[in-house]
Amino acid sequence: MIESKYIEGLIKSGKLGLSINRQIEFVAGRSLFSTNSFTMISGPCSVVDEGALEIQARKLKSMGIMALRAGAYKPCTYPVTKAHHSGWKEGLQKEGIEIIGRVGKQLGMTTVTEIIDPRDLEHAVDHIDMVQVGARNAQNYPLLDELGRSGVPVLLKRGTWMTIDEVLGAVERILYHGNSKVAICLRGVVGAPQYRHVWPEIRWAPDLMMIPAIKSLNSRIPVIYDPSHACGKRDFVGPMAIAAIAAGADGLIIESHLDPANSISDPDQAVTLETLGKILEKARAAYAIRW
Ligand code: PEP
Numbered sequence: 178m179i180e181s182k183y184i185e186g187l188i189k190s191g192k193l194g195l196s197i198n199r200q201i202e203f204v205a206g207r208s209l210f211s212t213n214s215f216t217m218i219s220g221p222c223s224v225v226d227e228g229a230l231e232i233q234a235r236k237l238k239s240m241g242i243m244a245l246r247a248g249a250y251k252p253c254t255y256p257v258t259k260a261h262h263s264g265w266k267e268g269l270q271k272e273g274i275e276i277i278g279r280v281g282k283q284l285g286m287t288t289v290t291e292i293i294d295p296r297d298l299e300h301a302v303d304h305i306d307m308v309q310v311g312a313r314n315a316q317n318y319p320l321l322d323e324l325g326r327s328g329v330p331v332l333l334k335r336g337t338w339m340t341i342d343e344v345l346g347a348v349e350r351i352l353y354h355g356n357s358k359v360a361i362c363l364r365g366v367v368g369a370p371q372y373r374h375v376w377p378e379i380r381w382a383p384d385l386m387m388i389p390a391i392k393s394l395n396s397r398i399p400v401i402y403d404p405s406h407a408c409g410k411r412d413f414v415g416p417m418a419i420a421a422i423a424a425g426a427d428g429l430i431i432e433s434h435l436d437p438a439n440s441i442s443d444p445d446q447a448v449t450l451e452t453l454g455k456i457l458e459k460a461r462a463a464y465a466i467r468w
């Protein structure tokens with residue numbers, strides 16, 4: 178049942194059609210993405226070495242988290258960072274994807290990672306189970322078209338500027354080519370001016386209302402919430418994670434790290450595995466009573 182006149186108008190005018198009311202439930206690796214089950218994804222923002230990733234992945238698995246997300250292609254805000262001086266240039270790229278793939282296979286975990294360039298897709302699908310489209314690339318049409326043609330499970334992040342029809346339009350682009358393995362990931366939006374929203378270290382405005390908005394379309398597209406990027410600050414990640422689940426999100430993606438303050442990227446928002454465990458426990462309880 179569609180309750181929004183705005184969305185109804187888009188459908189009547191023929192702009193939107195495929196994703197609305199369409200049943201989407203799929204398996205990526207061994208994880209089920211569905212509007213009827215809770216999915217938890219975690220891992221470090223960036224993979225920097227295989228040993229550390231394996232130690233962390235084992236801990237995640239022992240907590241019952243079966244989906245490992247780590248970054249290999251990291252689009253940073255500035256092309257030159259301090260980390261460059263130690264040889265880390267916006268991620269380990271192909272090597273990073275291979276590390277994530279090996280660790281995931283060894284532990285039987287679902288692997289998720291971002292690619293930016295459609296030319297990297299063939300290599301990525303040889304190693305990992307699910308491709309993340311980052312917020313910066315949520316309207317990168319050659320990438321979305323290629324993902325649609327490939328049939329690989331996709332975690333499509335919402336760009337920080339995107340309206341609901343732009344999000345649904347990006348989903349449609351993947352569906353259109355015959356790939357219905359798509360989950361939407363909300364990760365905070367522009368909340369200008371920043372100092373009014375909370376204070377400057379809070380990176381984005383959590384887009385929690387988009388969860389019931391997408392659900393109200395009776396869409397069966399799984400909605401995953403990413404409180405890490407929405408908040409940018411670890412102390413806020415737990416509360417926003419629980420709020421998202423209570424509001425109806427089907428799962429979470431949370432950046433965690435063995436030593437958060439020393440994470441090579443996004444150190445301010447990474448949580449310890451101990452905190453992640455607490456969030457997971459509360460999220461399961463919130464899932465049971467979600468709206
Ligand atoms: C990420 O997931 O590490 C990331 C860069 O997120 P986003 O694309 O949402 O900024």
Ligand code: MN
Nearest residue numbers: 222432442443
């Ligand atoms: Mn990150």
